[in-house]
Amino acid sequence: MSTEPSDFNVTPRNRLMRYPKRGHYDKATIYPILDEALVCQVGFAIDGHPYVIPTIHARLGDQVLLHGLKGGRLLEHIEAGNTVCVSVTLLDGLVLARTAFNHSMNYRSVVLYGSGAAIEEPAAKLAALERLTEHVAPDRWRDVRPPDAKELKMTTIVAIDIEEATAKIRQGPPGDDGEDLTYPVWAGVVPLPIVPQPPQTDPKQTIAYPVPAYVTPYRRPPRA
Numbered sequence: 001m002s003t004e005p006s007d008f009n010v011t012p013r014n015r016l017m018r019y020p021k022r023g024h025y026d027k028a029t030i031y032p033i034l035d036e037a038l039v040c041q042v043g044f045a046i047d048g049h050p051y052v053i054p055t056i057h058a059r060l061g062d063q064v065l066l067h068g069l070k071g072g073r074l075l076e077h078i079e080a081g082n083t084v085c086v087s088v089t090l091l092d093g094l095v096l097a098r099t100a101f102n103h104s105m106n107y108r109s110v111v112l113y114g115s116g117a118a119i120e121e122p123a124a125k126l127a128a129l130e131r132l133t134e135h136v137a138p139d140r141w142r143d144v145r146p147p148d149a150k151e152l153k154m155t156t157i158v159a160i161d162i163e164e165a166t167a168k169i170r171q172g173p174p175g176d177d178g179e180d181l182t183y184p185v186w187a188g189v190v191p192l193p194i195v196p197q198p199p200q201t202d203p204k205q206t207i208a209y210p211v212p213a214y215v216t217p218y219r220r221p222p223r224a
Contacts, residue, residue, distance in 0.1 A: 008162075038056070041055075044078075058128075058132045067156065071156075083163075087110065089108075090108045094189065094190040106172070113165070
């Protein structure tokens with residue numbers, strides 16, 4: 001476990017209880033996982049009822065940005081100053097062991113907690129939307145029409161301060177040992193990388209514009 005000053009404090013809320021050796025509390029490990037993931041799940045509770053919403057996110061410094069149409073339950077909950085739990089998972093492979101008990105997956109995940117507020121200032125909202133767009137497809141913002149005043153007004157963007165966070169990582173072969181190592185069955189890892197397919201042009205597009213270099217080949221940020 002890292003002890004650098006920039007690490008997140010280990011608290012009862014973010015302390016990893018199962019397989020604690022897989023836990024990481026440093027930004028150098030946590031932030032690249034957040035940046036590579038395309039979708040996050042946001043957990044929150046209203047009137048005793050739990051909800052989990054999948055959505056697009058982007059990291060800006062020590063904050064996570066979320067957006068959506070005004071009036072959404074999740075965004076209103078965050079605007080009111082309530083704490084939420086945000087999680088992402090990157091699945092890297094299936095771990096097929098010699099025993100059913102030792103089957104697993106190779107993964108990189110992050111769970112974070114924080115509260116935030118809506119971004120109201122128009123220029124700051126525009127910058128946040130640019131960051132969200134660039135998170136999905138770097139360099140895309142410079143090519144497209146930016147949001148107009150009406151679209152900005154219809155959109156809520158919240159910035160959540162990352163107050164506590166934990167990464168959990170499992171990599172490597174099956175954990176079989178002892179007599180199980182001689183059990184007569186194949187064991188190993190099935191890698192599951194994200195492999196983008198050739199882009200498909202919008203059928204409504206009547207002009208054969210060139211496919212941008214950031215689309216072919218498309219790739220996520222490299223692993224740290």
